[in-house]
Amino acid sequence: MPSTFRLARLPLLLCASLALLACAPGHAQTREVTDMAGRKVAIPADPKRIFGAAPPVAVTLYAIAPERMIGINVPMRGDEKSLYRKEALDLPVLGSNAGMGRQLNLEEIAAMRPDLIIAWLGFYQEKAKVVESFAKIGVPVIFLKLDTLDDYADAFAFLGQVVGREAKAAEMSAYIRDALLRVREATADIPPAERLRVYYAESADGLATDCDKSFHTEPIVIAAGDNIYHCEQSSHVGMDKISVEQIVALKPSLILTQDKSFPALAKSSALWRNVEAVKSGRIVNVPHAPFNWLDRPPSYMRALGIQWLANLFYPSRFPLDVKAETKKFYRLFLGVDISDADFTRIME
Structure with missing residues (x-):
């Protein structure tokens, strides 16, 4: 039977939860997650090679686990490289399936041996097509909901559990919520x-x-x-x-x-x-x-x-x-x- 654990500081409105899933002996350990699209997905217990399939997703992954990224969507601007983390400086440009940069090439993605794909929920009208596309190369897909700035607070909490960075994710979520609260309070009566x-x-x-x-x-x-x-x-x-x-x-x-x-x-x-x-x-x-x-x-x-x-x-x-x-x-x-x-x- 799978055992569940609670996401730190995650509000009730967020429908993204995680659960550990025991695997049969001899197989790589996996766990079941409920992503931000409400889908239950079996993913590696500790995914090390992750690809964010759209810029909003990749930038979010970059903030919390840059060493796990296998590629970026669009080229970095050369005059800004001093502002990038060293873990991401030499990553290959693999494109995007969300309208920014060149279109993804599945064979190229497969050659990078990803063990998890993260996709942008808000961009896709048909999630099943995205999932089927990456299923051709045998890689599970989870979705992040990133439609609003409020969503990012929830997305960090969820992603923090996926990559085992709960404390860092909680700090980022708290910063976003605090910024929103202070700005809204200061301007609400205009x-x-x-x-x-x-x-x-x-x-x-x-x-x-x-x-x-x-x-x-x-x-x-x-x-x-x-x-x-x-x-x-x-x-x-x-x-x-x-x-x-x-x-x-x-x-x-x-x-x-x-x-x-x-x-x-x-x-x-x-x-x-x-x-x-x-x-x-x-x-x-x-x-x-x-x-x-x-x-x-x-x-x-x-x-x-x-x-x-x-x-x-x-x-x-x-x-x-x-x-x-x-x-x-x-x-x-x-x-x-x-x-x-x-x-x-x-x-x-």
Whole structure:
């Protein structure tokens, strides 16, 4: 009979639990887990070679067990390698099955001898197809639910049990929940009409964005910004096209940009100069080294990102020593101690 054990600090709403499963003599020990999709799966008792099949998953695994990763989804940027943990510096790029980077090649994955695949629950419409795909190379699949920042607190608790890092996972989960609580408490009573009007410019030309109800823009909403592009998310990928004329009419007070070349373009463009935020010079680059603080990929970096945004939007309501908090966060989640020079480079 399998014996069960309790996940440390895991809230009742999380339907991910683990159980030990005795194996027949002569076989590698396995255990049964109930993943975040509610599936019961037999996995190795102590999986050593793990592949995160999508960037949000891989980044989460990187935080808690980088030495168990067999590959990454997209190449690391060379100018940011000093911010990566040494365990991940030489990992091969294996692609992704979630729309970022090149498509996975099953033969290439099999050659890396993984004993566990972790997939991103929110991206897949048909989980069975993902499971069947990796079953062809004989590797079990578990799913992580990573739709919201709240989900990451639960995902760390679950993943901590999978890789035997319960204490570390509990610390990370607690940090995320505390950041969410403090930001929400500081901004909860701001009336909708008084919230800072924000435009999220994702592309080099500034004309790709995402709806206020999209998971891509969740940090803006948590920090009580009014994402001016009000609509329902039409696709998981996002990046909806919009015109400068629409942006002018929506009157953003601040622009968050994901492309460092965009501010220069906006300031030199006769059309963009009609946008309120451009007139006032309020265009802010989103920090992205070594992982993006807000989006693409969405990750636990948002726990730092929402604090940065709340301080940017409402400095008197949410005072924050951004440098000290960044150093604390990078030490806990990324396993690196950053210098003042590193911080300056991250924030440029």
